Amino acid sequence: MSIPFAHYWVLLSTRLQSQRYRVLTLAILLLSTVGIQLLIPQVMRSFIDSIQAGASMQVLIQIALLFLSVAILKYALTLGANYASQLVGWTATNALRSDLVRHCLHLDMSFHNTHTPGELIERIDGDVSGLTNFFSELVIRALGSCLLLFGVLVALYLENWRVGAAFTLFSMLAIAIIYSMRNIATSPMQAERQASAELFGFIEERLSGTEDIRANGGTAYTMHRLFERMRTFWHHAMTAYIRIATLRTTILALFSLGTLLALILGAYLFWAGTITIGTVYLFYAYMSMIREPVEGLALETQNLQQASASILRISELTHTESLLSEPKDGTMLPAHGALGVAFQQVSFTYPKRTNGSKPDEAKQPLDTEKLLPVSFKPSHHLNGTTNGRGPENEQALDEWVLRNLSFELAPGSILGLLGRTGSGKTTIGRLLLRLYDPTKGAIHINGHDARNLPFAELRRTIGIVTQDVQLFNATVRDNLTFFDSAIEDAYIQTVIEELGLTDWYSRLPDGLDTVLDSAGAGLSAGEAQLVALTRVFLRDPGLVILDEASSRLDPATEQLIENALTRLLVGRTGIIIAHRLSTVQRADQIMILEHGEMVEFGNRQQLADEPASRFAELLRVELVAA
Numbered sequence: 155m156s157i158p159f160a161h162y163w164v165l166l167s168t169r170l171q172s173q174r175y176r177v178l179t180l181a182i183l184l185l186s187t188v189g190i191q192l193l194i195p196q197v198m199r200s201f202i203d204s205i206q207a208g209a210s211m212q213v214l215i216q217i218a219l220l221f222l223s224v225a226i227l228k229y230a231l232t233l234g235a236n237y238a239s240q241l242v243g244w245t246a247t248n249a250l251r252s253d254l255v256r257h258c259l260h261l262d263m264s265f266h267n268t269h270t271p272g273e274l275i276e277r278i279d280g281d282v283s284g285l286t287n288f289f290s291e292l293v294i295r296a297l298g299s300c301l302l303l304f305g306v307l308v309a310l311y312l313e314n315w316r317v318g319a320a321f322t323l324f325s326m327l328a329i330a331i332i333y334s335m336r337n338i339a340t341s342p343m344q345a346e347r348q349a350s351a352e353l354f355g356f357i358e359e360r361l362s363g364t365e366d367i368r369a370n371g372g373t374a375y376t377m378h379r380l381f382e383r384m385r386t387f388w389h390h391a392m393t394a395y396i397r398i399a400t401l402r403t404t405i406l407a408l409f410s411l412g413t414l415l416a417l418i419l420g421a422y423l424f425w426a427g428t429i430t431i432g433t434v435y436l437f438y439a440y441m442s443m444i445r446e447p448v449e450g451l452a453l454e455t456q457n458l459q460q461a462s463a464s465i466l467r468i469s470e471l472t473h474t475e476s477l478l479s480e481p482k483d484g485t486m487l488p489a490h491g492a493l494g495v496a497f498q499q500v501s502f503t504y505p506k507r508t509n510g511s512k513p514d515e516a517k518q519p520l521d522t523e524k525l526l527p528v529s530f531k532p533s534h535h536l537n538g539t540t541n542g543r544g545p546e547n548e549q550a551l552d553e554w555v556l557r558n559l560s561f562e563l564a565p566g567s568i569l570g571l572l573g574r575t576g577s578g579k580t581t582i583g584r585l586l587l588r589l590y591d592p593t594k595g596a597i598h599i600n601g602h603d604a605r606n607l608p609f610a611e612l613r614r615t616i617g618i619v620t621q622d623v624q625l626f627n628a629t630v631r632d633n634l635t636f637f638d639s640a641i642e643d644a645y646i647q648t649v650i651e652e653l654g655l656t657d658w659y660s661r662l663p664d665g666l667d668t669v670l671d672s673a674g675a676g677l678s679a680g681e682a683q684l685v686a687l688t689r690v691f692l693r694d695p696g697l698v699i700l701d702e703a704s705s706r707l708d709p710a711t712e713q714l715i716e717n718a719l720t721r722l723l724v725g726r727t728g729i730i731i732a733h734r735l736s737t738v739q740r741a742d743q744i745m746i747l748e749h750g751e752m753v754e755f756g757n758r759q760q761l762a763d764e765p766a767s768r769f770a771e772l773l774r775v776e777l778v779a780a
Contacts, residue, residue, distance in 0.1 A: 156327060159577050164466070169246045169289060174530070176242050183235040190228040191446075192305045195439035197221045200349060208707055209519035246289035247282050254278045254471065262477045263589045264505045276351035277471055284347070299447035306440045307449075314429065317419050317437060321444060324415060325457045327406045328448050335401050342394035344463035351388040351467075356383050371528030409445040414535050416441035465512070478591055480609055485602045487615045492565035492727040493600050493696035500595035502556040502750075555581050556750045558595075563743065565600075565696075568728040570738030579731045583699040586729075588612055599697070617690035618699040623682040628721035632668040632689050641692060647760035649691050653718040656683055680711030698722060701731045735772055 170177050199751055201217045258266075304326060311318030360367060360376050420434035423713060487493065496716045563569050571579050582588055585597055588604055597604040604612060626633055635641045643666055650659045658681060662668040690698060700719065718741065730738050738744065744761050746754040746768050754761065754768045761769040 164634055166289070169250065170242070172249075173242055173245055174236060176245075180238040180470075181237060181297075182729070183231055183238060185301065186307065187228060187231045187297050188302045189303060190224060190231060191443065192309060195226070195436050195443065196309075197224060198439065199430075199432035199436045200632070201432075203341075203430050203437055208430055210613045211540060212583060214760055232291060240367070243286040243289050243731055248285050250285065250468075251278055251282050254282065254468065257472060260476055262505075263584070264477060265474060267504075268354035273351045273355035275358070276347075277467060280350060280354075281464040281467050285461050285468075287466075288458070288461035302692050303444060303447040306443050307571075308743050310440055313436065314423065315432060317423070320415065320567060321441070324412050324446055325448060328405075329410065331450065332401070335404065338401060339394050339397040340462050342390055342397060344466055346387070346390040347463055347467055348395050349383070349390045353383045353387050356380065371415060392635060400576070405448070409441075409448075412445065415436070416621060454532060455508060478588060478609075479605070481606050485606050485611075485628065487600055487602070487611055488696065490694060491696055492725060493565040493615060494565045494598075494602075495697065495727065496598040497561050497582075498596045498598065499590045500556055500559045500585070500597060501554055501592050502578075503554050503591065505593075507693060509598055554750050556592075557587075559750075559752055560595075561745060561755055563729070566725065567742045568730065568740060570744045571729060571731045571747070572735070572738065572740030572744065572769070575733075577747040578748055578750040579703055583618055583701055583729065583731065586699065587618065614693065614700065614714055614735070615695050616697045617693055617695035619683065619686045619690055619702060620701040621683075623671050623686045625682060625685065627671045628669065629666060629683070630662060630668045633670055633685055634666075635692060636689065646688075646692065651690055652723050653687060653691060654714070655684055655686075655688065658714070678711070680715060681716055682725075683711075684718065687715065687722060691722055695726065697727045697729070699729045699731070702733065737770065746772075 197217060197220055201221065204213055241763065245743050249584055258278070305321055307318055307325065353777050356379065360380070367373060385495060390607045391498070412580065416437045420429070422430045422438040424431060424434050457459060549677055559578075559582075573579050581590075585592060586604070587601075588607075591605060599607060599612070600617075601745060628637070631643065631646065634646055646660070646666060650656060659665070723740065728741075730741055738758070741758050744756065744758045756767075756770070762773060
């Protein structure tokens with residue numbers, strides 16, 4: 155897919171707007187280098203002709219010193235230009251990386267479920283790295299090459315119009331041939347980038363599952379799949395390399411002919427007595443100098459091809475829109491206090507994406523202008539209760555995870571949520587956090603439709619603790635506060651004491667400065683849960699969701715966490731998702747789900763006292779099993 159040149163310009167002007175003074179400095183340095191390059195052959199011709207004319211040693215030394223001065227100035231300007239170009243390029247690409255990361259963080263979970271972290275890393279870092287030269291010097295160097303070519307031809311016309319005309323025709327031919335080959339490698343380079351992303355995604359996924367792979371004898375199969383992806387990557391890389399090599403070989407052949415042309419013309423005019431031997435050198439030097447701007451234009455064409463492949467892939471990423479929309483003027487919830495929750499005829503099925511796009515946009519052409527800058531466009535809701543899906547595609551929906559679920563939870567009450575694996579318990583927590591929106595129906599928080607609440611507001615007031623706690627390679631302080639430096643150490647320690655975690659805190663070797671790694675090495679599963687509980691308490695949410703938070707702990711640690719949970723739930727609404735009935739003894743209400751439908755809901759004590767209830771039956775079964 156080709157990209158209109160106007161889009162390149164808009165992309166450059168938008169991304170470099172904040173660096174306009176750096177870009178101006180870079181342009182001055184590069185253009186000054188062009189002028190110096192045109193001067194050097196003239197100095198050399200003067201030196202050669204002065205020798206032929208028998209000039210004095212003093213004159214030759216002066217010319218030599220001039221040559222050295224000009225050469226040193228050229229290298230100084232080149233060094234400054236390289237520094238400026240790297241500064242411009244890295245600043246622009248780092249800003250683009252930040253925008254892409256922000257964009258990915260705003261996409262819904264259906265996107266992340268279909269893209270591995272390794273693939274996204276390759277897109278955000280690998281593809282953006284391919285644009286470094288595009289942002290830093292492509293246009294300026296292309297302009298500089300054009301000016302250098304123009305300056306060389308003007309200088310040759312001033313020396314001899316026939317030589318100038320011959321070199322002009324040669325340059326036009328070379329540029330035409332190179333321009334006709336400008337897109338020769340775009341498609342294979344784009345395929346190479348995609349294969350690279352898939353390879354890195356596969357490696358990241360398999361390395362993270364090394365323990366399971368080895369334990370289940372999957373090493374040989376994993377290596378086989380790895381070789382398949384490496385072969386695909388090699389095939390696309392070699393195809394791209396061969397096409398690039400074809401372009402370079404064509405340029406080499408053209409300028410070998412050009413050098414021969416310069417020597418033939420120079421020799422002819424020298425033997426005719428029209429020019430001096432120094433001018434013959436000038437023709438040869440300018441022919442070599444013509445090669446530089448024409449090759450430079452070819453190189454920038456290759457860079458443009460690389461940039462095109464990266465731009466197309468980045469555009470595909472930015473073209474992907476979230477299925478969740480955020481209101482512009484959302485409702486605000488109370489800063490403190492328990493929240494009420496109501497589900498109204500909620501049905502849900504996990505949405506599918508095609509190639510990372512919205513279901514109804516998968517076949518639409520990419521809009522490269524979405525890079526200018528990255529925007530987060532909301533999905534288009536077809537009506538007030540569906541998530542970008544209309545009744546006409548309901549037949550294409552997957553099996554329902556939740557079906558017509560309705561219940562109310564008063565502020566300050568605690569709901570115990572029971573059911574078999576796959577019954578939809580965890581999905582309720584995801585819907586409350588708006589990781590997804592209901593396919594049908596509505597969810598109300600404190601009487602407000604959750605879709606009318608800003609994401610930051612919703613997730614500020616809802617805390618969740620799961621059995622899998624994500625830790626960061628950072629201090630305990632940063633892991634507890636999620637890198638919020640506004641939370642003071644004294645308040646953190648107060649919270650730790652309130653939750654009854656003083657003994658755990660005293661075992662940390664460096665207190666809050668103890669460094670954890672992302673894998674949680676040095677922390678038990680229980681200690682990781684304690685970190686998660688403290689995180690939630692520091693945020694002071696009005697609704698707390700506990701998703702199997704103590705399902706994998708030893709009895710002593712479980713008791714410690716149970717005490718902390720008791721303190722955490724005081725003055726807050728709670729939803730406890732559990733398999734074991736012992737974890738829902740503090741609940742006021744009990745809900746039992748089966749195949750996404752509510753089969754029982756009521757007061758915990760009343761259900762326990764009712765022999766015919768499912769909850770009472772579960773209590774009897776657990777008592778017998780114990």
